[in-house]
Amino acid sequence: MKVGIGSIREIRGGAVSFEGSLAIDFGQLGIDVVGPVNVRGTVTNTGEGFLVQASVDLEYRADCARCLEPITRQETVLISEEFTSDRESADTGTLFYFSGDFIVLDECIREQVMLSIPMKILCSDDCRGICPECGRNLNQGPCSCLPPNSNPQLSKLKTLLSTEGGGTNGKS
Numbered sequence: 001m002k003v004g005i006g007s008i009r010e011i012r013g014g015a016v017s018f019e020g021s022l023a024i025d026f027g028q029l030g031i032d033v034v035g036p037v038n039v040r041g042t043v044t045n046t047g048e049g050f051l052v053q054a055s056v057d058l059e060y061r062a063d064c065a066r067c068l069e070p071i072t073r074q075e076t077v078l079i080s081e082e083f084t085s086d087r088e089s090a091d092t093g094t095l096f097y098f099s100g101d102f103i104v105l106d107e108c109i110r111e112q113v114m115l116s117i118p119m120k121i122l123c124s125d126d127c128r129g130i131c132p133e134c135g136r137n138l139n140q141g142p143c144s145c146l147p148p149n150s151n152p153q154l155s156k157l158k159t160l161l162s163t164e165g166g167g168t169n170g171k172s
């Protein structure tokens with residue numbers, strides 16, 4: 001995805017707006033981006049470089065890290081990154097490089113989207129996951145396996161902890 005900046009190249013404070021879409025492939029990460037990713041934003045000539053501010057809308061599919069159920073999520077990622085045509089400051093700093101009258105946004109967008117999607121995606125914050133014994137999805141109800149705290153050694157430890165004021169009243 002390219003944005004032409006020829007018209008504001010020499011105009012400090014000049015801005016152009018853009019709109020478009022691109023495809024993002026997460027490769028091995030277990031995240032499938034559904035359909036094109038839509039991008040809307042502006043490029044502003046700051047005098048030192050070109051500031052890209054954009055809003056990126058995407059939808060992706062992944063499996064819950066605990067219960068493995070498929071999840072579809074919509075995400076809006078806000079981007080604010082500076083581009084420079086000075087190779088040296090692009091290499092040494094955090095700026096993106098461009099040359100000519102176009103800024104190519106693909107790499108920048110891909111990077112920012114990757115950073116904003118959590119590594120561990122959960123269907124909900126209190127997902128109960130699956131039983132390690134029978135593999136049942138515990139969000140759909142308990143299984144008939146013995147609960148882990150039926151282990152006498154563990155319950156002894158728990159009693160010990162609770163008498164020491166550690167407290168076991170978290171989420172039940």
Ligand SMILES: [Zn+2]
Nearest residue numbers: 064067123127
């Ligand atoms: Zn889950």
Ligand SMILES: [Zn+2]
Nearest residue numbers: 131134143145
């Ligand atoms: Zn079970």
